[in-house]
Amino acid sequence: MPPLQKHNFNAADDSYDKECDTDKIVVSEEEVIIGPIRDCPKFRILIVGQTGVGKSTILSKVFRITDLEAGVSRSAVGTKTHQVWNGITFPGQNDRIIIHDSGGFESSDMDNMNEVEKFIRFRKEQPTLSEQLHCIWYCISCRSTRPIQKSENYFFNTVDVGKIPVVAVFTQFDVLESNWFGQKMMSAMRNPSQLDPIAIKREAEYAAIADYDKNYRSQLINCIGLTSRVGIERVGFAPGEDDSEHVDRLVSQTMKNLQQEGLKTLWISAQRHSADLKLFASVDQGIKYFWRSVGAATVPFVPLIGANGLYRAFDKAFNCITLLWAIPDPDKLLFNAKIRRRFMEGGFNITMGQRIGRRFLESINILGPLTASLTAATFLKMIASITLIHELLFWREWVPNGHHLPLSEQDIETACRKFSRSWSRGKMVAYVEGRMTAGTWSSKRECHQLCLEAVDMGRSDLYNDFTRKSFCISR
Ligand SMILES: Nc1nc2c(ncn2[C@@H]2O[C@H](COP(=O)(O)OP(=O)(O)O)[C@@H](O)[C@H]2O)c(=O)[nH]1
Ligand SMILES: [Mg+2]
16 A cells, blocks of 8 residues: 555645646545556456357447457466456457456356356455456347256356356347247238338337246246346347447446445446446546545535645546546556646637646636635536546547547547537536536535536537437436
8 A cells, every 4th residue: 555645735835736747646545446446457257158149249349349359368278168267358449357258168068167167266265356256247148949058057056156246148139029020020911901010120029028028037037036136137239220228238237236336436447338327437536536625524515725736636536537438548648747738728728828737727716716616616617527528539439440549649639629619618617607606516415416417518519420329327
């Protein structure tokens, strides 16, 4: 543990005006997120399932990795049965995951299952969080008419996973839908004058869900018991169809099964599907930093904070938000003080040459020290701006065939400029300032709510183009 550093946030010196090397920021013990992610920077997940159930497909959807085989294997070990021991990482694609793939095995192949069991036992005995296994996805295909067989029975009833969260994922659900669609179309053909493909598609969806509940989900519940802590989810990725809702459900089901706060945060950072989860967490963490630095735990709060403190809190919130979005950034541009200033310039729409730092913050209020509402408004605008600019960068890399382009200064420049000139920024700022003047900033809860609303407002106009898919995960 590094020594706990005490900061005098209201110090009158210029220390925070100096370029701040954010890589070297000393993290105190109570740090909520930077600590856990520093100690355990990668989410370690085991994915189990027979060949062809769609394991690689799921991984690519949730983590934005293109090719599992192209990952970097940590410890290449011998035979196919031993494949599970290889932790695969994805530098430049997703720096927050280590994947263990059971490799394909047939249902009667108990050798492979025994190896999986040995691997789980080994991971359970590891003393540090980063060496432990954080989650298991057990995939079963809906293509199979007998989904629960010998290896499923063995895994869910005999293998002792301890506290490791398990999600049973029924894959290729769309295959059930198309089977039902086929059947229903056939019988409708008998009376072609009443043929209505749209109505039949809807009927097929309902039939598939009923089929799934009765013949897949219930079968598994019969096998494991109603009180089991295993999460159960279904996903289907039909070619050419929008499947974001399916990925959404798997991401939230996994989140629900994680017990530890630190792991939940790591999960939010590791999954690269839901921007909403990252966004909510950014606001949560940003407000926490603000609150800690204002030095007032009472309600209504009185911010006892100078420009130094504000800048410092901003900087920490920035670290935290950057870690949450986990945008592949091989050159660590997002931790560079000069580049970070572009975010502030983007957020406040000031000209490039202007000095940003403590003096800038003081100059916001040229008549004297920052007032309570001004402090709060400034900080909330900052949190909302950094969050929204991160979101722009997050979607930037997700254009067909264009993902995993390394982040460049130009990309950051473009995103900051787009944001600073957008209606969104204008609306967000006006909203925060309006509400502040009305005095609705005096409790923690109100500040938090206001910041979420501001982000939402800022979001509304930024994504009228193709880049944003509207995922929404309710909290
Ligand atoms: N229709 C449909 N096909 C899928 C789905 N998931 C995977 N596939 C296809 O099934 C095949 C095997 O998938 P893959 O992810 O490689 O399975 P793995 O062997 O478990 O890694 C590939 O041709 C995929 O395109 C799905 O949800 N629906
Ligand atoms: Mg595979």
